Amino acid sequence: MTIAFPQQLLQLTGLVVTSLSVGVEGTSTVTITWNAPSPGVDQVSRYQIHWTPVLSNGTSSYTSAKATSVRLTGFVSGQMYNFSVKSVEDGSRQSPQEVQTSVVSITVDAGLGVGCDTDGSIKCSDTNAECTQTNDMLSTVCRCKASFFDSNGYDNTGGMCVAMSTLMVGGITFENKGSDSVNISWTPPAEYTDQVTRYEVSSVPPEIINGYTEYSAQLLTVVHLEGFTPGQTYTFSVSSVESGSRTQEQMTSITSSPITMKPVKPTSVLTADVDGPVIMISWTRPNGVKTSYDVFTTPSLSPTTTSTESITYSTGVIDGQRYNISITTVSGSERSDPLVATFRTVSKTPDPPTSLTCQTTTDKSITLSWIPPSLPRGDIQYYVVNSYSTGDMYTTTSSLTVFTVNSGLQPASYYAFSVATVNDAVTENNRSSFSSVLGCYTKSASK
Structure with a gap:
């Protein structure tokens, strides 16, 4: 045609x-x-x-x-x-x-979950998929390659292969951090959260949490974890686990910046040697990790830091002094609550009082006053008043610095006095030397 x-x-x-x-x-x-x-x-x-x-x-x-x-x-x-x-x-x-x-x-290229041929005659349409055998080994289907997940899940067709990094959670935050526990939270992935099977939390160095080194948070995004070592520095990882695309689970993780658990304070102070002029204070080592201790006293002594469970003071130590001491465990940038205690150095022979004066006089009495010694070297118990003119010794009834001599004195007469300090020293003489001698006159008798 x-x-x-x-x-x-x-x-x-x-x-x-x-x-x-x-x-x-x-x-x-x-x-x-x-x-x-x-x-x-x-x-x-x-x-x-x-x-x-x-x-x-x-x-x-x-x-x-x-x-x-x-x-x-x-x-x-x-x-x-x-x-x-x-x-x-x-x-x-x-x-x-x-x-x-x-x-x-x-x-037509095979989609995910659709039959394919390993010889390439029926190819997988998704470049991130591969033709692989089914679990029963009877056929071959398209499945996502490792590091990718099926957006529709393992048993559904029509999905696409998405990078596992898409399931990575947002930044990790920490709250209410204690010595052995912490609250950890994170933000779920922006999309495909329905493909996350669970979240797992782990630490480096690893710790056993509920019997495992990885804690399964299921689908929660806030967990309270316990069992950590006080003062230890950790990095935490939160992993998104996906089990709907392959026969084996796969995960993607985000890791936190290092954080240090709060250290524990020492349990007790041991006053190993408080007999000056050089003294040493020691304490019981706390559980966990420590790098040093901050030590502060009132009145102030130096040094104020040590890496061991003791500290030695060799300057400025006051005999018979009561000190308040605060000991804080340090680990990195973290500090424990302070252990607060008191200790007292050994009392020694006191100094005599100063500035002895004739406060008031009559024709038959003389009232003396003085200033306590600047270094009492212990707790003052009383004073001893020596009357050189009469040969008498008087003992005050307390640590008061005023005493009246009202016996054995004559009008218009000269009398010489000195005063010594008595403290609570035990290992040494607890009475000081006598102060400088002071002369006082009684008044003339009234007519």
Whole structure:
């Protein structure tokens, strides 16, 4: 059969299109392209694309008018289709005539969970997927590669492979940190949280938490954990565990900056040697990790820090002094609550009082006053007043610094006195030397 054209006759087979190509996009779309016949393109009324098998909506063809490229969707993932293109001519006879290309066969790439062939005849559409055997080893399907997860889950089709890093939680924060416990919170991933099976918390160095070195928080984003070592520095990791894409679980983790648990204060002070002028204070080492101790006393002594469980003071120590001491355990930047205690140095022989004066006099009495010694070297118990003129010794009844001599004195007479301090010293003489001698006159007798 021939077709009559002006100036030439053309065989109908001359209207067959050339270079038919079928490309696959994803798991349901194909792109079909061809070259129009030449010469004779003007005689083509339209092109029809045909395929087998029929789609689920019942269609098996598409008319493209005179376009030479179409993009069609609705095909089944992993299914083989046969495509051909017909050139339709209806200008030379009463009935349209058509001529068809040879068939081009392609298989639509398999989506996740869809059957595939390891020889490449049915490929996985997702570049982050691989064709692998099913658990029962009876067939092969497309599954996400390691470090990727199926956005629809292991048993559902239509998903895509997403990088595991997408499931990483937001920044880790810490609250109510104690010596052996801490509250840890984090922000869930911005998307695909439904694909997180659980969160796991772990530490470096590792600790046993509820019997495991990894604590399963399930789907909680705040946990209270106990059992840590006081003063120890840890880094914590929160892992998002995903078990819906592969036969083995996979996870992605975020790690915190180092944090140090609060150290524990010492349990008791041991006054090992408080007999000056050099004294040593020691204490019981607390549980956990420590780097040093801060030690402060009132009145102040130096040094104020030590790396051992004792401290020695060799300057400025006052005999018989009561000291308040505060000992704080230090670990890195963290400090314990202070252990507060008191200790007292050994009392020694006191100094005599100073500034002895004749406060008041009568014709038969003399009242003396003085200033306590600047270094009593213990607790003053009383004073001894020595009357050189009469040979008498008087003992005060307390540590008061005023005493009246009112016996054995004559009017208008001179008397000499000195005073000594008596403290609570035991290991040495508890009475000081006598102060400088002071002379006082009684007044003349009244007429």
